[in-house]
Amino acid sequence: MYLDNNATTSVAPEVIEAMTPFFRDLWGNPSSMHAFGGQVRQYVENARRQVADFIGADKSEIIFTSCGTESNNMAIRGTMEASAGRLNFITTRVEHPAVLEPVRMLKDRGYNVIELDVDSSGQIDLGQLKRVLGYGPALVSIMWANNETGVMFPVSEIVDMVKAAGGIMHTDAVQIVGKMPIDLRAIKVDLLSLSGHKLHAPKGIGALYVRKGTRVAPLLLGGHQEGGKRGGTENVPYIVGLGMACELAGKNISGEMTRVSAMRDRLQKGILEKCSNVRVNGDQVHRLPNTLNISFLYIEGESILYHLSDLGIAASSGSACTSGSLEPSHVIRAMGVPFIAAHGSIRFSLSRYNTDADIDYVLESLPPVIKKLRSISPFGRT
Amino acid sequence: MWQYTDKVLDHFRNPRNVGTIETPDGSGEVGSMACGDALKLTFKLDKNKKITDVKFQTFGCASAIASSSALTEMIKGKTLEEAEKVTNQDIADYLGGLPEQKMHCSVMGREALEVAIHNYRTGDTSKKILEGKVVCHCFGVTEEEITRVVRDNHLTSVEQVTNYCKAGGACGKCHNDIADIIAKVSGEVHEGDRVEIPPPRKLTTLQKIKQIEETLEKEVRPALRKDGGDIELIDVAGNKVVVALRGMCANCQVARFTLKDVVEAKLKEFVSPDIIVEEDKP
Numbered sequence: 001m002y003l004d005n006n007a008t009t010s011v012a013p014e015v016i017e018a019m020t021p022f023f024r025d026l027w028g029n030p031s032s033m034h035a036f037g038g039q040v041r042q043y044v045e046n047a048r049r050q051v052a053d054f055i056g057a058d059k060s061e062i063i064f065t066s067c068g069t070e071s072n073n074m075a076i077r078g079t080m081e082a083s084a085g086r087l088n089f090i091t092t093r094v095e096h097p098a099v100l101e102p103v104r105m106l107k108d109r110g111y112n113v114i115e116l117d118v119d120s121s122g123q124i125d126l127g128q129l130k131r132v133l134g135y136g137p138a139l140v141s142i143m144w145a146n147n148e149t150g151v152m153f154p155v156s157e158i159v160d161m162v163k164a165a166g167g168i169m170h171t172d173a174v175q176i177v178g179k180m181p182i183d184l185r186a187i188k189v190d191l192l193s194l195s196g197h198k199l200h201a202p203k204g205i206g207a208l209y210v211r212k213g214t215r216v217a218p219l220l221l222g223g224h225q226e227g228g229k230r231g232g233t234e235n236v237p238y239i240v241g242l243g244m245a246c247e248l249a250g251k252n253i254s255g256e257m258t259r260v261s262a263m264r265d266r267l268q269k270g271i272l273e274k275c276s277n278v279r280v281n282g283d284q285v286h287r288l289p290n291t292l293n294i295s296f297l298y299i300e301g302e303s304i305l306y307h308l309s310d311l312g313i314a315a316s317s318g319s320a321c322t323s324g325s326l327e328p329s330h331v332i333r334a335m336g337v338p339f340i341a342a343h344g345s346i347r348f349s350l351s352r353y354n355t356d357a358d359i360d361y362v363l364e365s366l367p368p369v370i371k372k373l374r375s376i377s378p379f380g381r382t
Numbered sequence: 383m384w385q386y387t388d389k390v391l392d393h394f395r396n397p398r399n400v401g402t403i404e405t406p407d408g409s410g411e412v413g414s415m416a417c418g419d420a421l422k423l424t425f426k427l428d429k430n431k432k433i434t435d436v437k438f439q440t441f442g443c444a445s446a447i448a449s450s451s452a453l454t455e456m457i458k459g460k461t462l463e464e465a466e467k468v469t470n471q472d473i474a475d476y477l478g479g480l481p482e483q484k485m486h487c488s489v490m491g492r493e494a495l496e497v498a499i500h501n502y503r504t505g506d507t508s509k510k511i512l513e514g515k516v517v518c519h520c521f522g523v524t525e526e527e528i529t530r531v532v533r534d535n536h537l538t539s540v541e542q543v544t545n546y547c548k549a550g551g552a553c554g555k556c557h558n559d560i561a562d563i564i565a566k567v568s569g570e571v572h573e574g575d576r577v578e579i580p581p582p583r584k585l586t587t588l589q590k591i592k593q594i595e596e597t598l599e600k601e602v603r604p605a606l607r608k609d610g611g612d613i614e615l616i617d618v619a620g621n622k623v624v625v626a627l628r629g630m631c632a633n634c635q636v637a638r639f640t641l642k643d644v645v646e647a648k649l650k651e652f653v654s655p656d657i658i659v660e661e662d663k664p
Contacts, residue, residue, distance in 0.1 A: 088610060112610040112629055135610050300418065302443035306394065309383075319418070319443075326418065326521070326544070326551030339416040376400050376447060378422035378439035379415065 001313040001358050005198075006147050006175060006291060006349035011241070012200040018244040019202075022237035030234055031225070044234050047243025051207055054246035055192070056183035063208045063226045064239050068174040068195030069098035070219070071208040072141075074230070075170040075191040076102045078216035079139050080111065087168070088112040088138040092124055092153075093334040095143050099172055100330075121283040122151035122335050129158065133165035140169050145176040148318055148331040148347060149282030150291025152176065156187050163188065168214065174198055178249040179288050180257060190214045196238065200351070201245035205238035256352040261289030263359050264350055268292050270363040275370050279341055281332065290350040293318070295341035296370050298379040304346055307369040313362055318345040386444060387478035393448035398455050401437040409507070410498030413490055417521055417548065419446045423453075423494040427502075432461050438494075445484040452476045453491040462499055468492065469534050470546070485546045489531055517559045520552035528560060532567045540564070585654065591618050593653045598625070601648040613645070616662045623649060626662040
């Protein structure tokens with residue numbers, strides 16, 4: 001029962017099939033001047049078109065990377081470097097570490113960095129954004145959807161504000177791509193990060209969308225590949241896999257979205273009915289269709305996960321104990337979730353491969369676990 | 383996933399002695415909801431002063447539950463004097479070991495036992511005996527507590543101390559104090575060959591400038607940068623420090639207060655109590 005799809009997803013069978021020939025037969029180097037290698041080029045370019053079509057981009061605007069983290073690093077560090085110190089940097093406190101860590105580096109190097117707060121529903125204050133945009137030209141990096149809570153930021157409005165202020169807009173879209181339709185012809189972000197393994201391609205492949213005319217310095221020097229923007233021989237099988245994953249996801253994304261969100265809603269409703277003292281974390285209106293972040297008061301997340309794991313259910317938690325740190329996740333803390341709930345937060349994240357039977361099983365198995373742990377807890381509620 | 387031993391998983395899945403004794407002879411509570419784990423331990427003695435019954439309730443992760451369960455099994459049938467000798471390492475050993483980052487779970491067990499025994503002997507019902515100075519304010523850990531885990535477990539780094547008793551695990555402000563305690567405990571072993579430390583000398587101007595720069599960098603700049611500002615050191619003349627605000631802060635009226643109050647307070651705290659801060663007037 002796999003309900004941890006915001007962490008990673010299964011590789012779609014069609015993706016595995018599309019990739020296999022590129023290990024077995026078509027293993028040439030696409031840059032070669034012989035037909036054996038050169039013929040591979042067309043498959044790389046086809047995949048580039050599949051990715052571009054899926055997000056409403058032009059093929060020339062897609063750069064293949066090794067993962068979402070690389071895409072985020074390249075977008076942030078590459079843009080700041082290309083701007084030669086001209087830009088401020090604006091982001092939020094709830095970004096993924098793949099954004100927050102490069103941001104820490106920018107701070108150390110003396111850039112002006114502004115981190116926007118979020119309210120208890122996990123939303124930013126657009127008024128605050130408007131104020132800080134007034135400080136001067138900025139690179140703004142704001143995630144499209146949060147990995148822990150599924151809360152979606154109003155990227156469409158944010159882009160308009162950033163563009164009106166003469167800024168550059170990057171969005172970490174790793175969690176939303178494949179779960180909701182995206183059209184970059186309508187929403188004019190300059191840079192967008194996506195990751196293969198969140199949409200049923202394998203780990204080890206990602207992409208960065210760079211709108212025409214946006215200047216980004218490369219992170220990896222050493223080759224002419226990807227238009228000189230990212231050196232390194234193309235990871236052909238994985239690029240083909242990502243292309244196929246995008247095409248598959250695009251086939252019926254609206255239909256799957258509706259089906260997945262119906263399952264998620266049933267899971268949420270069922271838990272709220274069967275368990276007392278629970279709270280749903282984050283904005284429930286602007287939320288990914290597949291994500292449910294829910295806190296079980298008076299008990300601790302790791303204990304819940306281990307019991308669920310024993311029952312064959314995979315989920316994740318923002319509790320302190322699961323990370324090895326001593327504090328609950330930075331997202332949960334930024335939202336001001338009280339300690340009584342923060343340590344017991346559980347994230348269920350679904351995919352199109354989940355079924356109604358999965359939800360039934362969780363709704364049947366989870367309440368006894370909560371009851372058992374509460375009977376052990378000194379805070380003694382049921 | 384953590385590399386838990388089978389014994390840890392067994393005690394987590396099937397915890398022994400769960401609950402509370404209605405009229406206990408001793409009762410101890412440690413931890414809190416905020417800390418992420420808490421344990422309540424109650425015991426009953428027979429006429430020979432041996433622990434006949436002991437029960438626990440735990441809020442916490444798998445290893446916290448397992449450590450509590452293990453502790454109850456270990457002390458059942460023991461006299462208080464025997465039970466008192468149980469160390470956190472004994473609890474960890476009983477479970478076949480705990481991951482380093484989870485050692486604080488075993489410490490919590492030992493602490494609860496201590497508080498419960500203290501409660502039996504004195505009737506004191508306070509949640510935790512907070513003796514001595516609190517070093518880590520985030521998790522409420524005292525100097526005595528840190529000294530004890532360092533000594534009992536032969537710890538040598540701040541990171542280890544955090545793993546064993548959580549101290550220093552949040553804001554990090556107490557890391558220097560923890561390092562001092564480690565140094566003090568390791569010094570106990572070599573009491574004989576301790577070197578006399580000379581009294582602090584007056585700072586040279588260069589040392590002072592360096593310390594001022596460090597304090598500005600660590601204590602002041604991060605807050606200013608959050609609002610897109612910065613601060614620059616212009617001059618140091620005796621105890622007079624001249625600074626200038628830059629970036630967004632340069633034209634901000636609120637920042638004027640920042641300068642006098644915060645910067646001066648920080649420099650007084652970290653460099654010298656005699657420092658006076660002035661703003662550079664263009």
